[in-house]
Every structure is written in C-alpha cells, then in structure tokens.
Amino acid sequence: MTQSAPATPTTKPKHPLQAPSLRRRMACWLYEGMLLFGVVFIAGYLFGTLSQTRHALDNRPGLQAFLFLVLGIYFTWFWHRGQTLAMKTWHIRVVSATGQPLSQSRALWRYVLSWLWFLPPLLLTLPFGLPPGEVGVLTLGWVLVWALLSRFQAQQQFWHDAWAGTRLVTDR
Numbered sequence: 149m150t151q152s153a154p155a156t157p158t159t160k161p162k163h164p165l166q167a168p169s170l171r172r173r174m175a176c177w178l179y180e181g182m183l184l185f186g187v188v189f190i191a192g193y194l195f196g197t198l199s200q201t202r203h204a205l206d207n208r209p210g211l212q213a214f215l216f217l218v219l220g221i222y223f224t225w226f227w228h229r230g231q232t233l234a235m236k237t238w239h240i241r242v243v244s245a246t247g248q249p250l251s252q253s254r255a256l257w258r259y260v261l262s263w264l265w266f267l268p269p270l271l272l273t274l275p276f277g278l279p280p281g282e283v284g285v286l287t288l289g290w291v292l293v294w295a296l297l298s299r300f301q302a303q304q305q306f307w308h309d310a311w312a313g314t315r316l317v318t319d320r
Contacts, residue, residue: 165247165306167320168240173295174295176238183234184219191218220259233317242309252265254313261308265294 167173195214226232227250231241242258244250250258263291269279273283298306305315 163316165243165303165317167316168238170295170298170304172238172304173240173298173316176234176240179237180232180234183221184222187218187222188215189217202310220256222254223259223262224255227258227314228252235268235319241317242314243317245313245315247317250314256310258314259310261312264308 168176191212191214195201195211199207200212201211223232227242228233230243230249242255243252244254253282266287269286270283273286278286284292294306298304301307301310303310309315
C-alpha cells in the first residue's frame with residue numbers, strides 16, 4: 149500500500165506579503181463603500197437626533213466633522229485588528245510594512261492618508277464652484293488615477309499605504 153503525501157493548500161500566496169491584485173483591492177474598496185452606507189446612515193441619524201438638526205444643511209460642518217471622526221474610529225479599530233468586513237470577504241489583510249499587525253497609531257495614520265483618495269479633487273473643485281455631477285466625474289477620475297498609480301509602486305501597494313508604512317496582503 150502506498151501512502152500519498154498530504155495535500156497542500158493551493159490557495160497560499162507565493163510570498164506571504166504578496167499584494168492582492170488591483171481588481172480584488174478595488175472590488176473590496178467598492179464593497180466597503182456599500183457597507184459604509186449603513187455606518188454613515190446610523191451616525192448621521194445619531195448626530196441629527198442628538199443635535200436636534202431639523203434640516204440636512206443645518207450644522208453641515210458639524211456633521212462632516214462627526215462623520216470624519218466616526219469613520220476614523222471604524223477604520224482604526226478594524227485595521228488594528230487586521231481587516232474590515234469587506235476585507236474579510238475579499239481575503240485581504242492590512243499589515244505593517246514588515247508583516248506585523250498594525251498599531252492603533254499606524255492604523256490612524258493610514259486613515260488620515262487614505263483621504264488622498266478623495267481630498268485632491270474635492271479641494272480642486274472649491275475655487276471653481278463646480279456642480280455636483282462634475283465633482284463626481286472629477287472624483288471618479290482621480291480615484292481611477294490613484295488606483296492605477298499603485299502599479300508604479302515597488303510592492304504594487306497604494307501610495308498612501310507606502311507612506312503610512314502599511315501594506316495590503318492576500319489572506320488565504
């Protein structure tokens with residue numbers, strides 16, 4: 149009787165710190181956006197209730213600051229633990245550049261730098277007073293450019309990850 153060798157998992161990445169494909173990272177990014185709809189809805193409702201805001205445009209800077217804080221807590225907490233729900237779904241984990249779990253401060257720094265996905269086009273639109281449709285097109289164009297720029301980074305990471313000392317890796 150011959151003994152067969154134990155089966156080895158074929159889904160393991162070739163390198164433990166291998167970056168997921170850009171397609172998988174962007175699919176995760178879109179899924180994260182859908183999940184954040186619920187977080188933003190609940191946070192907005194809570195803010196409106198606690199501040200007695202009756203009209204959506206009343207206290208807008210306060211709401212924006214509150215949502216920035218809520219999203220910061222959400223992402224920092226999940227990234228400190230390695231992954232958000234969307235990242236679990238797409239088998240992606242965030243780690244330090246050396247492959248270690250993120251500290252709270254590094255996760256917070258990654259959150260601040262991740263605003264580079266949206267901040268440049270939004271700041272560019274301020275002096276021109278563009279209508280919302282044009283702002284959306286400009287923002288979408290910048291998101292595509294920012295994602296494609298990861299191809300020029302040595303480890304195929306997004307630039308905000310490289311600057312934060314973090315990286316997205318395949319988690320299988």
